[in-house]
Amino acid sequence: MRHRYPKAVAVFCVVLGLLAGLGTFTFGYGKGASYLSNDPNTCVNCHVMQSHLDSWQQSSHHHVAVCNDCHLPHDKIGKWVVKGENGFFHSLAFTLGGYSDPIEIKARNRRVTQSTCVDCHRDFVHSMLPATSNGDMQNCVHCHSDVGHAGHGRVDATRNR
Amino acid sequence: MSNSRSSSFGWLVLLTALTALATFGVVALLVNIFERKQEARAPFTRVVEVTEVSTDPKPWGLNFPQQYEDYLKTVDDEYTDYGGNHALPPSKLEESPWLKRLFNGYAFSIDYREARGHAHMLADQEVTKRVTEVQQSGACLHCHASIVATYRRIGLEKEGENADAKALANGFQQEAVMAGFREVSTKKYEEVHAEVEKTPDGMDVASGDPHMGGAHPVSCVDCHEPETMAIRVTRPGFILGIDKLAKSDAEVPHLPSVRAWREAGKKGNYDPNTMASRQEMRSFVCGQCHVEYYCANKMTLTYPWSNGLKMEDLEAEWDSTTFPDGGEFYDYVHKTTGTKVYKAQHPEFELWSQGIHARAGVSCSDCHMPFEKVGATKVSSHWVRSPMLNINKACQTCHKVPEDEIKARVDVIQDRTKALIDRAAAAMTEMLDAIIEVQENGASEDQLEPIRDLQRKAMWRLDYIASENSKGFHASQEAARILGESIDYSRQAIAMAYRLELKDEEAKPADSQSTETDADAEESESAEESEASNGE
Numbered sequence: 202m203r204h205r206y207p208k209a210v211a212v213f214c215v216v217l218g219l220l221a222g223l224g225t226f227t228f229g230y231g232k233g234a235s236y237l238s239n240d241p242n243t244c245v246n247c248h249v250m251q252s253h254l255d256s257w258q259q260s261s262h263h264h265v266a267v268c269n270d271c272h273l274p275h276d277k278i279g280k281w282v283v284k285g286e287n288g289f290f291h292s293l294a295f296t297l298g299g300y301s302d303p304i305e306i307k308a309r310n311r312r313v314t315q316s317t318c319v320d321c322h323r324d325f326v327h328s329m330l331p332a333t334s335n336g337d338m339q340n341c342v343h344c345h346s347d348v349g350h351a352g353h354g355r356v357d358a359t360r361n362r
Numbered sequence: 363m364s365n366s367r368s369s370s371f372g373w374l375v376l377l378t379a380l381t382a383l384a385t386f387g388v389v390a391l392l393v394n395i396f397e398r399k400q401e402a403r404a405p406f407t408r409v410v411e412v413t414e415v416s417t418d419p420k421p422w423g424l425n426f427p428q429q430y431e432d433y434l435k436t437v438d439d440e441y442t443d444y445g446g447n448h449a450l451p452p453s454k455l456e457e458s459p460w461l462k463r464l465f466n467g468y469a470f471s472i473d474y475r476e477a478r479g480h481a482h483m484l485a486d487q488e489v490t491k492r493v494t495e496v497q498q499s500g501a502c503l504h505c506h507a508s509i510v511a512t513y514r515r516i517g518l519e520k521e522g523e524n525a526d527a528k529a530l531a532n533g534f535q536q537e538a539v540m541a542g543f544r545e546v547s548t549k550k551y552e553e554v555h556a557e558v559e560k561t562p563d564g565m566d567v568a569s570g571d572p573h574m575g576g577a578h579p580v581s582c583v584d585c586h587e588p589e590t591m592a593i594r595v596t597r598p599g600f601i602l603g604i605d606k607l608a609k610s611d612a613e614v615p616h617l618p619s620v621r622a623w624r625e626a627g628k629k630g631n632y633d634p635n636t637m638a639s640r641q642e643m644r645s646f647v648c649g650q651c652h653v654e655y656y657c658a659n660k661m662t663l664t665y666p667w668s669n670g671l672k673m674e675d676l677e678a679e680w681d682s683t684t685f686p687d688g689g690e691f692y693d694y695v696h697k698t699t700g701t702k703v704y705k706a707q708h709p710e711f712e713l714w715s716q717g718i719h720a721r722a723g724v725s726c727s728d729c730h731m732p733f734e735k736v737g738a739t740k741v742s743s744h745w746v747r748s749p750m751l752n753i754n755k756a757c758q759t760c761h762k763v764p765e766d767e768i769k770a771r772v773d774v775i776q777d778r779t780k781a782l783i784d785r786a787a788a789a790m791t792e793m794l795d796a797i798i799e800v801q802e803n804g805a806s807e808d809q810l811e812p813i814r815d816l817q818r819k820a821m822w823r824l825d826y827i828a829s830e831n832s833k834g835f836h837a838s839q840e841a842a843r844i845l846g847e848s849i850d851y852s853r854q855a856i857a858m859a860y861r862l863e864l865k866d867e868e869a870k871p872a873d874s875q876s877t878e879t880d881a882d883a884e885e886s887e888s889a890e891e892s893e894a895s896n897g898e
């Protein structure tokens with residue numbers, strides 16, 4: 202009997218199937234689904250983030266805010282845009298290596314954290330906010346550096362004796 | 363028909379190729395994720411035994427490849443503005459000709475180059491003209507060679523005990539190490555070097571057979587306990603020195619374990635290996651060698667810490683030291699002036715002790731051996747080098763400011779210190795000229811004595827900061843204070859020299875007007891004049 206499709210199609214289907222299988226396996230093995238969640242443990246899939254998670258757990262905010270609450274914008278679209286962008290660059294950096302360590306926050310991500318601070322604390326700090334939309338203000342974490350990551354990067358002084 | 367068939371076949375080939383490419387990418391990613399997950403697991407496997415006799419770093423490298431690789435990198439550090447490595451390190455004597463006058467009469471005036479990294483230190487010592495052209499003492503090997511097993515062997519032999527490779531591997535045996543240290547400390551360089559060569563540098567654990575591989579520079583066993591890998595100090599000079607410091611009343615705000623030992627009643631000796639905190643040890647291992655010491659053959663290698671760690675505390679100890687033969691202590695006789703002076707070695711530990719980083723609990727290792735992530739493992743970098751070559755890990759762990767800004771701050775401190783060093787050097791050379799001049803004009807030894815005191819003080823202070831390897835960074839204000847004092851003492855010596863009433867009045871410097879009157883402080887006006895004109 203004559204095949205309805207040429208052999209090449211069969212080969213292609215096999216290759217495609219392999220890709221789909223491998224892709225599904227890799228997605229599962231790399232805990233891909235977790236990146237769609239809000240769970241802070243997702244961030245330590247990448248073990249360079251361990252110290253950041255540890256310090257967050259000791260911080261004053263860990264009862265009220267997870268990683269995404271401070272590091273992603275609070276509007277729906279902005280959240281997924283920044284999540285996607287950071288996700289891409291983080292995996293690129295971690296896969297290829299060569300990033301600075303201690304990690305330095307990018308200027309645009311610092312603007313995100315600043316906006317999330319203000320978003321939650323607006324009622325309290327509104328009198329300190331700039332009068333115009335492009336006005337200048339000090340970063341909240343310039344002084345309140347411990348709120349998100351308690352003592353992260355601080356030297357453990359030997360004064361305990 | 364056949365045309366459309368071949369075009370759809372072409373499409374299939376293209377799609378297959380693209381799918382293959384995508385599959386390739388997914389597999390690569392999968393493997394990468396797998397590797398990253400593996401990295402997160404326990405990284406250390408002990409594949410060979412190392413013992414107290416393993417002065418050869420190679421077998422340690424099999425157990426700790428990352429640290430060993432870092433250690434080997436110390437042979438090719440970059441050159442910073444004020445230090446670092448080079449294939450042929452630049453001569454400091456050519457860069458700063460005043461050093462030749464400062465060290466005139468001392469081996470450093472022959473050959474003095476930028477230091478290279480740890481893995482180079484023994485080879486560089488063996489070829490420097492200071493060693494090849496001048497008879498040096500074996501004490502130099504206290505820091506440049508992995509010598510503790512040799513001390514132990516000689517100590518054991520002296521006590522008539524077994525000193526084969528197995529016995530040497532058998533624990534640190536501090537008593538024996540101390541005995542061996544005392545035994546060879548005043549011997550000649552070549553003799554002690556030959557002793558190091560005679561000591562096994564490893565051992566086949568199963569058979570106990572010694573391995574003879576020659577002498578090694580400072581290596582793993584010098585800072586690590588082979589069984590537990592705990593950091594430790596092994597250098598007898600440091601062990602004796604830090605005990606002296608602990609027993610003194612000197613303030614040591616940055617050494618909590620010393621304060622605790624004092625408060626607990628100063629029982630027995632202060633032993634850093636059992637009493638110091640881990641953070642203190644991370645400085646003590648460096649303080650074993652990066653310090654001021656007496657290192658020649660007239661007496662045992664000595665760290666001058668019985669008054670404290672400040673520059674004048676060390677000076678006071680040298681002032682009150684006499685050689686075993688009863689003579690007054692000095693490092694060398696300055697050739698053109700005949701004054702007995704002190705040579706500051708490289709007081710990094712002492713200067714760091716006066717600085718803000720020490721006070722804040724920051725150890726040497728925090729900046730010079732910062733932790734870095736290798737995969738998921740945190741490793742203390744054994745590529746010991748200038749923090750300026752590694753600002754991200756060395757500084758930014760604590761200082762959340764951009765790299766450029768950090769570099770700029772350090773540059774300001776080092777440039778200021780360098781400018782002060784240059785001024786102190788100019789004052790020092792003018793002082794030497796003035797002393798030579800009054801000597802030629804017949805100044806008596808009685809007249810010269812107070813001037814020689816000032817000369818020794820001025821030279822010691824200048825040398826203290828110039829030879830310290832941070833260009834003032836370890837304690838910037840302290841460095842500036844010391845250089846300020848150096849300039850002052852040089853100028854005082856010049857003033858005093860020109861106020862001398864010399865027998866041969868005609869031969870007096872023409873610009874000195876204080877001929878008949880008392881040459882004391884009231885005459886400072888004319889002294890200043892003479893100093894000023896001399897300065898031109």
